[in-house]
Amino acid sequence: MxxxxxxxxxxxxxxxxxxxxxxxxxxxxxxxxxxxxxxxxxxxxxxxxxxxxxxxxxxxxxxxxxxxxxxxxxxxxxxxxxxxxxxxxxxxxxxxxxxxxxxxxxxxxxxxxxxxxxxxxxxxxxxxxxxxxxxxxxxGYVKPMPPKVRTGKRVAIVGSGPSGLAAADLLNKRGHQVTVFERRDRIGGLLRYGIPNMKLDKKIIDRKLDIMRAEGVEFVTNANVGENYKAADLMNQFDSVILACGASNPRDIKVPGREAKGIYFAVDFLTATTKSLLDSNLKDGKFISAKGKKVMVIGGGDTGNDCVGTSIRHGCESIIQLEMMPKPPVTRLPNNPWPQWPRILKTDYGQEEAIAVFGKDPRVYQTTVKEFIADGKGNLKKAVLVKLESKKDEKTGRMMMVPIEGSEQEIEVDLVLIAAGFLGSQEYVTKAFGVEVNERTNVKTEPGKFQTNVKNVFTAGDMHRGQSLVVWAIREGREVARAVDESLMGYSNPV
CATH class of the missing domain: 1.10.1060.10 (Alpha-helical ferredoxin)
Known part of the structure; x- marks a missing residue:
């Protein structure tokens, strides 16, 4: 050194x-x-x-x-x-x-x-x-480097998020002809529409995609495989297919009044904002606006924080963020030593902005929604919150967060964003390809493998391992590329 x-x-x-x-x-x-x-x-x-x-x-x-x-x-x-x-x-x-x-x-x-x-x-x-x-x-160190020799093998990748793009990158460099199918109007998947622009400027994605196109990767947008594109056609026309569609089922909050107008999944809120931003710099009005709204975000993870930051940029009147778990400690506890991931209080950019605008941290811990209340026209106007406490479940022995009787509180709210995570792959895709799923509805493979129960059909990313980090998705994409390469060529020659 x-x-x-x-x-x-x-x-x-x-x-x-x-x-x-x-x-x-x-x-x-x-x-x-x-x-x-x-x-x-x-x-x-x-x-x-x-x-x-x-x-x-x-x-x-x-x-x-x-x-x-x-x-x-x-x-x-x-x-x-x-x-x-x-x-x-x-x-x-x-x-x-x-x-x-x-x-x-x-x-x-x-x-x-x-x-x-x-x-x-x-x-x-x-x-x-x-x-x-x-x-x-x-x-100028980053420049297109197309393969000098093509293998004659064709690979279809369904989904253009980080795992799909990573697989496409390696397989194309290996010399296979790769086509990426994306159901939305732009390539990028989670990177494009799941992560706000202030965290990842979409010009950064486009810059890399231009390199990949110049290297020979083909991209097809508005291709919703399982609906307007037949899965059977892909399996017949390509030597291998990789399913990298992400964990696309948002977890819902099923309480009385859920049908009220003004309750949205976080992914729909974030996607609409980014698409409108890219299409018209928000001038077309085709997004779920938080301007002048009393916003409640349900969920304390990265997606919840992104909803907070986006709502503040819209110009919300107020904002609250519900977290089911207790407030973490400021420093590591003895049972959480280095080099474990620190289970400590993290104040992210969205919370910092809420503190600057409204003078307080938007997070409310050990709290969830018990009921939504609508007005006479079906529009959300209030939410009933309830405090939670940790208790051991007598049947399973697990610690559970359960409501505290008599702790209910009504608050005024007219926009709710559900950021409670994702539950796995979407059924219409898995059924179209005939692949098996596990109890978490992730596509099933042998441990550490990427081959599904269907010949020449592989899977990777959140669709395979469940909701996770971008860095894990990239790793899965690189590993499935090696698995596909080996199946096509009899051995893998990583680039």
Whole structure:
């Protein structure tokens, strides 16, 4: 390594963030990079530890620690410090198909697992990654590299999210002819419509897609396989098919009054906003507007936070975010040691913006909805909330969050966004291909495998493993590409 004492000589420093009251005026990305000179010093903080958990991607206590892609992090941290940007890009791209995406949307389990994090501040791995990929684009290191030889094999990929694109990238580089089918009007899946523009500017997606098109990947939009495209046609026309349609069934909140007007799934709310933003900069009005509304978000994860940030940009009158679980501690508890994922309080960008606009954290813990109340015209006007407490279920022995009798409270609300997660694959797709699903409605395969019960039909991503991180989807896409390659050629020759 270039600087053995770097972690002692330099403090962690990250790029500036546009203040909340300024950034909510638009849907632009708001993280500003460090100058490259300063970023190089951040690369020097990588301490050449004996066991680099940052790149391990292993599960501790059911949660990932380190990068699921097994990125060669210490290697490119050192190359950042040395200013060897081209070689840093080569090492980064060796394991990660889309660093331009992960450096923006990944929650950075690599930094959580960084050895510096044990007794101080972790290496700024995520920002080092961004500096590498953005420098690579700026300097022309990222350019189309179509395969010199084609195998004559054809692969169809259903779904253009991170797993589908990752599979397409590797299989095309291998020399197979790849066609990606996307049911929406634009390519990108979750990346395009599930993640707001301020977290991932869609120009970043388009920039990468232009490279992939130039390399020979074909994209077909408005192709809803199982409806306007027949699954049988794909299986007949292509040598292999990969199902990478995501976990597309949003979990509902089934309580009295659910039919009231003004209750939407978070994915529909976020998708409509992004599509309108891309089509007309929100001028067409074809989105679910939170302007002037009393908004309630149900769910405390990333999607819930995105709903908070988007609602504030719309100009909501007020906002509340319900979380079923207790408020996490500010620091690690003894039963949650490093390098486990820290189960601590995280205040994300949406909550920061709500605090800046309304003067308080929008989150209300150990609370859920008991009932929705509509007016005479069927429009949502109130919600009945109830507090929860943890109790052991006598039958299963599991701890459950149950309502506290007499804790009900009515609040005024006229827009509800349900961000309670997803339940698995959509039935019309799985039935069209005849693939088996498990008890969670994810497409079933043998453990660690990607081949379904149907010959030459494979699966990957959230459709396979359930709702997860973009970085896991990319890993699944890369792994299913190798499985398909081996089935087509008799062996796999990863690029």
């Amino acid at each position: 270039g600087k053995p004492t770097g972690f002692l000589d330099y403090e962690r420093e990250t790029g500036k963030v546009i203040p909340p009251l300024e950034r909510i005026k638009n849907f632009n990305e708001f993280h500003l990079p460090l100058p490259l000179k300063k970023q190089k010093l951040q690369g020097a903080r990588c301490m050449d530890c004996g066991t680099p958990f940052c790149q391990s991607g292993v599960l501790f206590n059911g949660m990932v620690s380190g990068c699921p892609l097994n990125n060669l992090i210490p290697e490119w941290n050192d190359l950042v410090y040395c200013g060897n940007w081209k070689q840093a890009y080569n090492r980064l791209h060796k394991t990660n198909s889309f660093p331009e995406f992960t450096c923006r949307v990944c929650p950075a389990p690599c930094e959580v697992a960084c050895t510096c994090n044990l007794n101080g501040q972790p290496t700024s791995i995520k920002e080092n990654e961004m500096s590498i990929i953005e420098t690579a684009y700026r300097e």
